[in-house]
Amino acid sequence: MSLRAMHSGTGHSPISALALLIVTLLYLGLMLSVAPEALARLLWFALYPIVMAPVAGEDYGHIFCRSLVVLPFVLLIGIFNPIYQTEPAFTVSGVIVSRGWVTFVSIVVRTLLSVQALLILVDSVGFVGLCQSLHRIGVPSVLTTQLMMVYRYMTVLLQESLDMTRARQARGYRGGSMSLSMWGSYCGQLFLRTVARSERVHRAMLARGFDGVIPVLKENKTWSGRDTAAVIVIASIFILFRWGPLPALFALG
Amino acid sequence: MHMSDALLSAPVAVAADIVAAGLLVAASLRIKKNASDSAVALMGVMGAFIFAAQMVNFSVPGTGSSGHIVGGVLLGALLGPWAGFLTLTSVLIIQCLIFADGGLMALGCNVLNMAAMTTLVAYPLVMRPLLHYPAVSWKVMAVSVLTCVVGLELGACMVTVETIASHITALPPARFFLLMTGIHLAIGVVEGLATGAVLLFVQRSRPELLQPSAIHRDTRHSVRGAVITFAVAAVVIAGGLAFLASEDPDGLEWSIERIAGTSELTAEHVGVLSQAAETTQQSTALMPDYEGSFAGIAGTVMVLILVWALSSLLIRSRRRQREGA
Numbered sequence: 001m002s003l004r005a006m007h008s009g010t011g012h013s014p015i016s017a018l019a020l021l022i023v024t025l026l027y028l029g030l031m032l033s034v035a036p037e038a039l040a041r042l043l044w045f046a047l048y049p050i051v052m053a054p055v056a057g058e059d060y061g062h063i064f065c066r067s068l069v070v071l072p073f074v075l076l077i078g079i080f081n082p083i084y085q086t087e088p089a090f091t092v093s094g095v096i097v098s099r100g101w102v103t104f105v106s107i108v109v110r111t112l113l114s115v116q117a118l119l120i121l122v123d124s125v126g127f128v129g130l131c132q133s134l135h136r137i138g139v140p141s142v143l144t145t146q147l148m149m150v151y152r153y154m155t156v157l158l159q160e161s162l163d164m165t166r167a168r169q170a171r172g173y174r175g176g177s178m179s180l181s182m183w184g185s186y187c188g189q190l191f192l193r194t195v196a197r198s199e200r201v202h203r204a205m206l207a208r209g210f211d212g213v214i215p216v217l218k219e220n221k222t223w224s225g226r227d228t229a230a231v232i233v234i235a236s237i238f239i240l241f242r243w244g245p246l247p248a249l250f251a252l253g
Numbered sequence: 254m255h256m257s258d259a260l261l262s263a264p265v266a267v268a269a270d271i272v273a274a275g276l277l278v279a280a281s282l283r284i285k286k287n288a289s290d291s292a293v294a295l296m297g298v299m300g301a302f303i304f305a306a307q308m309v310n311f312s313v314p315g316t317g318s319s320g321h322i323v324g325g326v327l328l329g330a331l332l333g334p335w336a337g338f339l340t341l342t343s344v345l346i347i348q349c350l351i352f353a354d355g356g357l358m359a360l361g362c363n364v365l366n367m368a369a370m371t372t373l374v375a376y377p378l379v380m381r382p383l384l385h386y387p388a389v390s391w392k393v394m395a396v397s398v399l400t401c402v403v404g405l406e407l408g409a410c411m412v413t414v415e416t417i418a419s420h421i422t423a424l425p426p427a428r429f430f431l432l433m434t435g436i437h438l439a440i441g442v443v444e445g446l447a448t449g450a451v452l453l454f455v456q457r458s459r460p461e462l463l464q465p466s467a468i469h470r471d472t473r474h475s476v477r478g479a480v481i482t483f484a485v486a487a488v489v490i491a492g493g494l495a496f497l498a499s500e501d502p503d504g505l506e507w508s509i510e511r512i513a514g515t516s517e518l519t520a521e522h523v524g525v526l527s528q529a530a531e532t533t534q535q536s537t538a539l540m541p542d543y544e545g546s547f548a549g550i551a552g553t554v555m556v557l558i559l560v561w562a563l564s565s566l567l568i569r570s571r572r573r574q575r576e577g578a
Contacts, residue, residue: 032259032262032358033263050403081422083423114258114356121410142280143339149297150340151347152297153300153301154304154347156301161305176312179387187450188455190305192455192459195298203292
């Protein structure tokens, strides 16, 4: 994803950022409430990213590949399930599949789906859109302003850090990790530069009439009837996935 | 230590989200009331500083491996507990939203485990009473290590409790606890050494930055605040878990019990209409016990593949139409 897309999103989302945030939270809440043993029911929730990704202007294959990055830690924790849950769950062509393997796959699916829903949200509305939504639903302005500030200065300070690394290398040091005392001086120096920069940033903010809230957060995006309808329809579908008889209807005999 | 959504049950995640939201509101109000305008800029840029500092690895003494800082205790020491808490929370939110590090529903747990335990508990209860600047080098290092170990171990305990309460993994609680606390003991020592190294540099170069300033005013009542906050947090989480573990009947069961005398329905309680509904359901469902069955899983996967194929076809045709136009 390009920096511009990360900043303001793909712009293809058919509903507002706030509506998509509500839908995503509903999705995560209901999807995570499915019991780990109910794998068929859980899989129904995969329809949301599969359908929503193209609607939001994203390729689902791309989203799926990006979601794989988070798997290692979850695999490490989940792999204990087949070891400790050995009672049989079902038989496939004479091979007994234990409950542990079902719950292990369930953990992997939950991980992938939750990350995919998050990626779709951030990709389609962008970080600024999300901060605006948080501001609109009453999240304290101190936090939303803080998020915007960290987001904006993250790349600036990374550049500052890269400059320091380049200067270190120009003085004959090789790359790689440094000793603890050298790292302390390095980060201490970076901290002093950060403080100096924050003083300049504060003066610049005051010069532009800063009153405690970054102006872009105040941009008012109206909530339309379309958003209400979309949230109701999508929430109903999620409720159907969670409690409806769909998995039974589509089970293969 | 970032927890993912997959390892948490919905009630545990929501309970932690509510507690974390309460702490964030408390921190925001305190900062708004006590901190100066310049603190907003400093906190913002300090969050970015933590990102930059995390990118630079250092050699872990005696192991041949390398590590990076997390920054909770460092932020507490440089900004004060509440401002440090808010700054580290903003870093965690950005890690979640932009780098998919930790889940959105698990954000509350991650805020409590990593930000609250280090900045609101370990720093005010361990580092602040023990360390007064200017201090000798060994004392700065020793207190930093102790504070980081306490903060990270508390976080590791929270992770264990949240994971076990969620009943998602089959890990035995005692082993998981030992695994988590063992790993985080080592991480805490390394984090403490790194935190101490930065504090020593700042003490040598700009000692005035470590003295109580406008932004540190928010720390005055932080110990009392932290204790009260965590008492409330404990009650809310315990309430959430008690709800999960409750052996009393839920609303539906209670109603049935009042009507039928027992919460377990037997054949004689079930009317003709209910029997007809059950028969219809049995006839439409190809596999009655579908949710954990192979047939149910396979059928659902087939449907998913079909929908994916259809949506891909639709996108391609839309792209062709755009290119044609």
